Amino acid sequence: MFQTAAKTLSVASSVSRAISVRHYCKKTTRKLRISEALLGSELGANVKVQGWVRSVRPQKTNLFFHVNDGSCLQSLQIVAGSDLDEPLLTFGSAVEVTGILKKSPHQKQPVELEAEQIHIIGECNPVDFPFKIKERHSLEYIRQFPHLRCRTNAFSSLLRIRSEATTAIHSYFKKNGFVQIHTPIITSNDCEGAGELFQVEPSGPDYDENENFFSVPAFLSVSGQLHLEVMSGAFSGVYTFGPTFRAENSQSRRHLAEFYMVEAEVSFTQSIEDLTKVMEDMFRSSTEHVLAHCAEDVNLFHKHVTPGHRDMVDAMLKRRFPVITYSEAVDILNRSSQEFAFPTDWGCDLQTEHEKYLVKHCGNIPVFVTDYPYDLKPFYARDNQDSPEHTAAAVDLLVPGVGELCGGSLREERLDLLRARLEEAGLEDTYSWYLDLRRFGSVPHGGFGLGFERYLQCILGVDNIKDVIPFPRFSHSCLL
Template structure:
C-alpha cells in the first residue's frame, strides 16, 4: 500500500486532471444560441443548440432540420444521419442537438451543424398545431392564437424589434441627460380629464371593511392614463425626466389605433418656454430609435417591409432623410377647408382633429411627419399653457402626426403661472383635487413642458402594420382579455 503522503499527492493530481477534463469538455461542447452559431467563426467546434423545429426533411441517408430559438430570424440547418430520425421529430417540436459546426455547401447559409445527437425535448402534433410548415400566415390569422403566435417568424421578429426599440429609446434618454422615473400604475389622478378610467378596488369584500370609507386607498384609485403629472413633480428637482411603462384607457373602441392597455414613452423638460425644444426631442428620439432598428434588426425589419407592408421602407427612409414639417392648427384647418376631399367630421376652427384629418394633412405636406402646434385652448387639458392670443384663443400644445398612423406624440408647455392655473382649475371644479399641483407652482417653480408617445403606434409607423393589436404581445381591448 502506498504511503499516506504519496496517496494524497495522487489524489490531488487526479482531481486536477479531472477538473482539466471538465474544463476542456465545457470549452469544446458548449451550448450556443442559434444567432451565435450562425455567425460563429469557430468552424469545427462541437456545440449544443436548443430550439424549435421550423422544418424537417427526411431523405434515404440524411435528415435535414431547421432549428430556431428566437434569437434571430434565420434558423440553423442541422444535417444528420437518417438513423437519428425519431417519429417525435416534427414541425414545432422542441429539440436539443449536439454536433460539429462545419462550413455549409449551400449559399443560403455559411455554416451548418453536423449532428451526432438529437434529443426531442417537447413533442408537437403537427396536425393540431395551428401553423403549417409551408404557409405564410397573415397577422390577422395568427392574432387568433395569442398563446402560440410567438412561434411564427413574423411575430418573433416583431418581439425582437420591440425589444430593440425599447433599448434604443432608453439609450437615447440616457445619452441626453434624462433621469428615468418609475411612475405609479395606480393613481388617484385623471391626468387627461376624459374620464376613461379603470377603477381599482380589491376583488373580495373583507369583513372589516370601513362602511364610511369603502375605498382600499381611502380615495378612489385608478389605473394610470399617463405618468405626466408624476413627471411634473420630478421636474421640480431634475431638469430632464422620462418614464416608459403601461398606461390604460377604458375606451370602448375596436379601432385599429386604440388599446385598453398600451405603453407610453413620456418626457418632461424644465427651464423651457419653447415648443421647439419639445419638438426637437420628439424628432431626435424618433430618428435615433429608427436608425438603431435599421442597423440592429435589418432582417426582422425587412420581413415586415417585404411581406407585410411592401413599400414601407421607402417611407421610412424618407422620414429619416427629411426634416419634419411644422404648421399651426389654424393653418391645418385652412388646408382642410380648402381641400376637395369630403370628410366625415367637420373641419371648423375649434374642432378636434380626427384620424382622417391627420392622415390627409400628413399626405398634403409631403407624406412626412408633421408637427401641428397651437391648438384651441378649450381642446386641451387644464395644464396646457395659455398663449393668451386674441381673437383666437390657443394653447402652447403640439401633436406629431406620422404617415399611416396619424397622431404619434402629444405634448404641451405646462401652465406655470399660478394665477392662471388656479383660475382654470376653479372653473373646472378641480381646485381642491389638485391642490398639490398648485403647490408645484409655489416652491421653486420653473417653466417646463413635456410630451407622450404611444410606443405601439411608433412600431406601426416604422413597420407599416395596419392594426395596433399586431404590435403588442398580448392586446387588451373592449370585450377581449385573453390570457
C-alpha cells in the same frame, strides 16, 4: 534511486493529468444560441443548441431540419444520420441537439450542425398545430392565437424589434441626460380629464364594497405626466416608459385599453420648439437604431408584410419634420376637395381622417401641428395669451398611416392663471398639490407622450395596433 523513481512517477502523473485535461476539453460541449452558432466563430467545436423545429426534410441517408431559438430570424440547419431519425421530430417540437459545428457547403447558410445526439424535449402534433410548415400566415390569422403566435417568423421578428426599440428609447434619454422615473400604475389623478378610467378596488368577502381601499377613488394610470411634473421640480429632464390604460369602448385599429407610453418632461423651457426637437430627435435616433440592429427582422416586414413601406421610412428620416399651426391645418382641410365625415370648423378637434390627410398634404412625412384651441386642451396646457385667437401652447406629431403619434404642451406655470382654470373646472381642491408645484420654486416646463405601439405601427407599416403588442387588451377582449 528513490528520488529518480519519484521523479519518474511525478512526470508520469503530470502526463496523465495533461492527457486527462486534453481529453476533457475535447469532450466539453458549449451551449450556443442560434445567433451565436450562425456567426461561425465556433467551427469544429462540439456544441449544443436548443430550440424549436421550423422544418424537417428526411432523405435516404440523412435527415435535415432547421432549429430556431428566437435569438434571430435565421434558423440553424441540422444534419443527422438516418440512425438518429426520430418519429417525434416534427414541425413545432422542442429539441436539444449536440454535435459538431461545420461550414456549410451551401451558399444560403454559413454553417450547419452535424448532429451526434438529438433529444426531443417537447412534442408537437403538426396536424393540430394551427401554423403550417412553409406557409406564410397573415397577421390577422395569427392574432387568433395569442398564446402561440410568438412561434411564427413574423411575430417573433416583431417582438425582437419591439425589444430593440425599447432599448433605443432608453438609450436616447440616457445619452441626453434624462432621469428615468418609475411613475405609479395606480393613481388618484385623472390626468387627461376624459373620464375613461379603470377604477381599482379589491374583491373578496373581506372587503367592504362601500369603502375605498385607498380611502379615495383610485384608478389605473392614463398617463404619468403629472408625476413627471412633480419630478421636473428637481431635475432638468425626466421620462417614464410604461403601461397606461384607457377605458375606451373602441374596436378601432388605433386604440387599446392597455398600451405603453413614453413620456418626457423638460424643465426651464418656454418654447414649443424645445419639445418638438426632443420628439423628432428621439424618433430619428430610435428608428435608425432599430434599422441598424434589427435589419433582418425589419426587412421581413417591409418585404412580406408591408411591401414598399421601407421607402416611406427612409423618406421620414431624410427630411426635417414640417411645423404648421392648427389654424393653418384647418385652412388646408377646408381648401381640400376631399369630403370628410367630421366637421373642419375652427375649434373642432382633429379626427384621424383629418390627421392622415394633413400628413399626405405635407409630403407623407411626420408633421407637427401646434397652437390648438385653448378649450380643446386640459387644464395644465399653457395659455397663449398673446395670440389673436385663444390658443394653447400645445403640439401633436402626426405620422403616416397612423395619425397622432405624440401629444404635448408647455405647462401653465403662472399660478394665477392655473388657479383660475382649476376653479372654473371645479378642481381646485383635488389639485391643491399641483398648485404647490407652482408656489415653491416653479420653473417653466413642458412635456409630451408618445404611444409606443403607434410608433411601431409607423416604422413597420402595420395597419392594426393589435399586431404590435404581445397581448392586446381592448373592449370585450382580455385573452390570457
